[in-house]
Amino acid sequence: MRKLLIPLTYLVFLVxxxxxxxxxxxxxxxxxxxxxxxxxxxxxxxxxxxxxGLIVIVVTLLNTLFGVMLSIYLVRGTWLGSRLKQxxxxxxxxxxxxxxxxxxxxxxLILGPSTTIGAFFESIGFKIVYAFPGMVLAxxxxxxxxxxxxxxxxxxxxGTQQEEAASTLGAYGWTTFWKVTWPLIRWGVIxxxxxxxxxxxxxxxxxxxxxxxxxxxxxxxxxxxxQDVENFNVVSAxxxxxxxxxxxxxxxxxxxxxxxxxxxx
Amino acid sequence: MHIEVTGLNKHFGQFHAxxxxxxxxxxxxxxxxxxxxxxxxxxxxxxxxxxxxxxxxDILFHGRRVNDLPPQERGIGFVFQNYAxxxxxxxxxxxxxGLKIKKQSKEQIRNRVMELVELTGLKGxxxxxxxxxxxGQRQRVAFARALAPEPQLLLxxxxxxxxxxxxxxxLRSWLRDLIERVGITSIFVTHDQDEAIEVADEIMIxxxxxxxxxGTPWDIYKQPQTxxxxxxxxxSSIVENIHExxxxxxxxxxxxxxxxxxxxxxxxxxxxxxxxxxxxxxxRIKHIHFRGSEWMVEVEVRGNTLITYxxxxxxxxxxxxxxxxxxxxxxxxxxHDSWIMENRMKEDPMPIHI
Amino acid sequence: xxxxxxxxxxxxxxxxxxxxxxxxxxxxxIIGVYTKSFSLGWNAFIESVSDPLAWKSIVLTLKLxxxxxxxxxxxxxxxxxxxxxxxxxxxxxxNSLVDLPFALPTAVGGLMILLLLGPNSLVGNWxxxxxxxIVFHEPAIVIAMxxxxxxxxxxxIQPILEELDKSEEEAAYLLGASKGLVFFKVIFPVILxxxxxxxxxxxxxxxxxxxAVVLVAGNIPGKTLIASVYIxxxxxxxxxxxxxxxxxxxxxxxxxxxxLVNRVQMRRNAK
Numbered sequence: 050m051r052k053l054l055i056p057l058t059y060l061v062f063l064v065x066x067x068x069x070x071x072x073x074x075x076x077x078x079x080x081x082x083x084x085x086x087x088x089x090x091x092x093x094x095x096x097x098x099x100x101x102g103l104i105v106i107v108v109t110l111l112n113t114l115f116g117v118m119l120s121i122y123l124v125r126g127t128w129l130g131s132r133l134k135q136x137x138x139x140x141x142x143x144x145x146x147x148x149x150x151x152x153x154x155x156x157x158l159i160l161g162p163s164t165t166i167g168a169f170f171e172s173i174g175f176k177i178v179y180a181f182p183g184m185v186l187a188x189x190x191x192x193x194x195x196x197x198x199x200x201x202x203x204x205x206x207x208g209t210q211q212e213e214a215a216s217t218l219g220a221y222g223w224t225t226f227w228k229v230t231w232p233l234i235r236w237g238v239i240x241x242x243x244x245x246x247x248x249x250x251x252x253x254x255x256x257x258x259x260x261x262x263x264x265x266x267x268x269x270x271x272x273x274x275x276q277d278v279e280n281f282n283v284v285s286a287x288x289x290x291x292x293x294x295x296x297x298x299x300x301x302x303x304x305x306x307x308x309x310x311x312x313x314x
Numbered sequence: 315m316h317i318e319v320t321g322l323n324k325h326f327g328q329f330h331a332x333x334x335x336x337x338x339x340x341x342x343x344x345x346x347x348x349x350x351x352x353x354x355x356x357x358x359x360x361x362x363x364x365x366x367x368x369x370x371x372d373i374l375f376h377g378r379r380v381n382d383l384p385p386q387e388r389g390i391g392f393v394f395q396n397y398a399x400x401x402x403x404x405x406x407x408x409x410x411x412g413l414k415i416k417k418q419s420k421e422q423i424r425n426r427v428m429e430l431v432e433l434t435g436l437k438g439x440x441x442x443x444x445x446x447x448x449x450g451q452r453q454r455v456a457f458a459r460a461l462a463p464e465p466q467l468l469l470x471x472x473x474x475x476x477x478x479x480x481x482x483x484x485l486r487s488w489l490r491d492l493i494e495r496v497g498i499t500s501i502f503v504t505h506d507q508d509e510a511i512e513v514a515d516e517i518m519i520x521x522x523x524x525x526x527x528x529g530t531p532w533d534i535y536k537q538p539q540t541x542x543x544x545x546x547x548x549x550s551s552i553v554e555n556i557h558e559x560x561x562x563x564x565x566x567x568x569x570x571x572x573x574x575x576x577x578x579x580x581x582x583x584x585x586x587x588x589x590x591x592x593x594x595x596x597x598r599i600k601h602i603h604f605r606g607s608e609w610m611v612e613v614e615v616r617g618n619t620l621i622t623y624x625x626x627x628x629x630x631x632x633x634x635x636x637x638x639x640x641x642x643x644x645x646x647x648x649x650h651d652s653w654i655m656e657n658r659m660k661e662d663p664m665p666i667h668i
Numbered sequence: 669x670x671x672x673x674x675x676x677x678x679x680x681x682x683x684x685x686x687x688x689x690x691x692x693x694x695x696x697x698i699i700g701v702y703t704k705s706f707s708l709g710w711n712a713f714i715e716s717v718s719d720p721l722a723w724k725s726i727v728l729t730l731k732l733x734x735x736x737x738x739x740x741x742x743x744x745x746x747x748x749x750x751x752x753x754x755x756x757x758x759x760x761x762x763n764s765l766v767d768l769p770f771a772l773p774t775a776v777g778g779l780m781i782l783l784l785l786g787p788n789s790l791v792g793n794w795x796x797x798x799x800x801x802i803v804f805h806e807p808a809i810v811i812a813m814x815x816x817x818x819x820x821x822x823x824x825i826q827p828i829l830e831e832l833d834k835s836e837e838e839a840a841y842l843l844g845a846s847k848g849l850v851f852f853k854v855i856f857p858v859i860l861x862x863x864x865x866x867x868x869x870x871x872x873x874x875x876x877x878x879x880a881v882v883l884v885a886g887n888i889p890g891k892t893l894i895a896s897v898y899i900x901x902x903x904x905x906x907x908x909x910x911x912x913x914x915x916x917x918x919x920x921x922x923x924x925x926x927x928l929v930n931r932v933q934m935r936r937n938a939k
Contacts, residue, residue, distance in 0.1 A: 050847065054746060054749070055750060055756050057746065057750075058746065058747050058750040058751070059758075059762075061743050061746075061747060062747075062765060065815060066768050066769075066818075067765075069781065069783070069784050069815075070768075070780070072780060072783050073783065076783050115686055115690075118682065118686045119689075122683065122687075126683075128683070137690070139930065140694055140695060142926055142930075143923070143926070144694065145869075145926070146872045146919075146922035146923060146925065146926040147876065147919060148875070148876030148877075148878060148895075148899070148915075148919075148922075149878055149896075150878045150899050150903075151701065151899060151915045151918065151919060152697070153903075154701065154899060154903055154908070154911055154915060155698065155701045156697060157903065157908065158697075158701055158704045158908055158912060159696065159697055159700040161908075189693055190693055190697065193694060244770075247770065247771045250773060251771075251772060251773025251774060251775070251776070251879075252773075253773060253774055253878065253879035254774075254878035254879055254900070257900070258903055271775040271776070272775075274775050274776065274779060275775055275879075275882070278778075278779060278782065278883050283779075283782075283783070287779070287783070290773075290775075290776045290779050293772075293773050293776050294772065294776060297768070297771040297773065297776075298771070300771050301764060301765075301767055301771045302764075304764075304767060304771065305764045305767075
């Protein structure tokens with residue numbers, strides 16, 4: 050059994066993951082070093098990568114802040130009734146089961162230029178849909194459960210006793226959080242951050258719908274790859290994809306590392 | 315610290331966890347809250363600490379109402395059941411935590427921590443993390459951490475529950491000595507009667523959210539005021555037909571009265587060993603169990619199985635042996651009342667025989 | 669600083685901000701899409717979803733997602749088993765690689781498949797010679813779906829296999845059971861809830877997948893156009909109501925699956 054299953058497992062990984070990865074890595078060099086350099090130094094590529102970077106930063110900051118706070122409220126908050134908590138808890142997962150395209154569509158439907166809210170914001174000169182804020186919103190929507198789902202179990206596992214001990218020793222909420230709670234959930238949060246970065250880096254469907262994919266304006270790295278492929282410009286697509294792959298693999302390594310650290314405590 | 319609690323009540327949803335609890339505790343006393351699990355002991359402790367707020371009732375420290383005072387300002391030390399040590403801090407940092415919150419100087423903190431480390435016998439372990447310590451050591455750290463900010467009241471929730479039986483004994487007397495030396499008012503929760511009897515100055519028996527009895531261990535043992543206390547403290551056998559036993563015929567004056575008989579109320583032996591034969595019953599040995607330092611004997615008397623102990627020095631009995639049993643006294647109870655009844659024949663044998 | 673933060677107004681402010689964020693970001697859009705799909709009335713809704721192209725796209729999505737999930741059940745169970753039970757060279761690397769589809773942008777995943785199997789590629793030419801068409805046909809969509817949902821089942825089974833009490837297996841061996849029998853009678857029933865909840869997550873992810881599929885499917889209406897791409901097309905051609913109508917069919921289905929997964933997991937936790 051063993052003699053059959055191990056090679057079979059290797060085969061699955063080889064066919065499904067390793068060979069495609071290698072193919073991307075080599076495909077980018079098809080037109081030589083110059084081709085690759087050209088592919089990633091095109092103005093639209095530079096802009097798209099910048100855009101992606103900006104989205105990653107903004108989304109990761111917001112999602113971390115709100116994700117951690119919501120987790121604390123959902124696990125510790127006595128001011129929320131248990132029924133309400135259960136309801137909120139099940140809503141958290143919804144973005145997992147919503148197609149990113151639909152996620153994007155939702156934002157267009159609510160905040161698009163033809164809606165009341167959208168028109169209002171546009172009149173005060175704040176464009177949401179087909180602009181940066183909309184893209185951030187769409188990415189926030191799809192990444193929302195990642196942080197909460199990482200932090201909540203950790204909070205549940207560490208229990209309340211250490212926090213109570215801190216309060217009997219004279220520490221108030223804020224001190225307790227930074228001195229006691231934070232060091233215990235830190236690795237869970239870092240893991241959540243890595244997942245959020247990976248997801249916001251790679252988000253495609255939702256951003257495509259919300260951004261309108263306008264070159265040099267609202268185009269991100271992934272939507273640029275899509276456009277390049279649609280234009281049969283596979284080598285250029287490959288160049289940008291290679292950068293994304295490099296980031297993803299790096300993130301995967303951080304993911305493994307933080308998973309191990311998370312398990313230590 | 316002088317503590318006064320009046321009319322304390324606490325509900326968890328539908329569950330009435332603490333019912334009308336009132337008591338006072340004198341300064342410097344060591345009190346044990348004893349009772350079965352889920353009886354509300356820990357809830358009372360947590361309300362004293364301010365970790366739980368009562369639905370009704372007052373808690374007074376030194377005559378001052380502290381109900382609305384958050385735990386941070388009550389000046390109490392709390393030792394949790396699983397110690398709740400800060401896992402990411404060393405022993406030193408754990409003990410120093412409360413002092414740092416008080417913004418004491420580095421020098422002061424250092425002195426106080428080292429003093430406590432010395433006191434709790436943790437010297438050399440200051441830089442270890444909790445997971446590198448044994449259960450007993452962790453307990454000492456938790457204790458030192460709670461004492462560091464010099465609280466006026468120390469609360470301990472099942473302080474020995476998570477420790478091996480062997481070390482538990484040692485820690486108990488250690489804790490007792492230490493609390494005596496520090497001179498701090500302390501309350502601890504336990505479900506282990508030996509622990510409560512051995513450590514506490516005074517015991518409060520708590521069951522189903524009520525205080526059943528409060529008093530010194532000896533008082534509670536000698537004069538249980540409710541059937542629950544009588545059956546919870548010490549060992550005992552229940553006898554349904556107590557009025558059929560010689561010397562206790564008067565029990566039939568009260569309807570539906572049962573009795574609890576403790577092992578030490580019972581003497582067994584051959585007939586010639588008892589001066590007053592009329593006070594004794596016939597019995598038959600059912601089982602004997604070797605208990606290390608003595609025999610535990612199950613003896614059948616008029617359809618009841620009574621338990622008693624017998625010295626190893628005495629003649630060895632065997633199951634099936636016929637034997638004579640003297641019941642010195644019994645704890646009688648019915649639905650309304652409970653009292654202790656001595657063996658009538660034993661007290662006043664003379665008139666009948668002459 | 670601490671005294672200021674201790675003030676009641678702060679915690680009240682924090683709480684309402686977080687709750688508002690939560691509701692505006694998650695709950696509101698979902699309510700929005702349901703109301704929008706009925707915005708032109710019940711008839712318009714029926715019309716939108718009974719458009720043959722819409723129907724076909726949904727049926728196709730369901731069919732291909734199911735195939736992809738079944739494939740993943742087989743290879744996922746095998747991979748989880750091998751990674752858990754055998755010690756061999758490269759095991760830790762493979763174990764880390766499992767998460768790659770989570771870390772990789774789906775569009776890049778699509779591009780990979782296109783490069784590997786597309787026209788002018790080695791495999792593509794070879795398959796074409798045999799008369800099998802992969803890219804821009806159904807097989808490519810299934811491959812894309814298998815790729816993006818690869819980690820789900822493995823990650824659902826692994827913790828169960830780790831917790832599995834070896835003594836149960838050993839007891840079965842002592843009673844004379846063969847290895848195969850032990851797997852199917854002792855081990856599989858235990859990991860089945862994990863397989864099921866992993867499979868349902870994979871299925872709902874496959875239903876929702878867009879990035880990887882859009883690049884390899886060719887998107888021929890009625891043939892290789894899956895639901896999420898259809899919705900995208902409707903948005904592009906400025907028919908948000910039609911897009912919303914198809915969306916809520918897909919959404920409702922996904923929510924149902926999510927609910928089922930929760931039920932399965934709750935039952936497992938209850939045990």
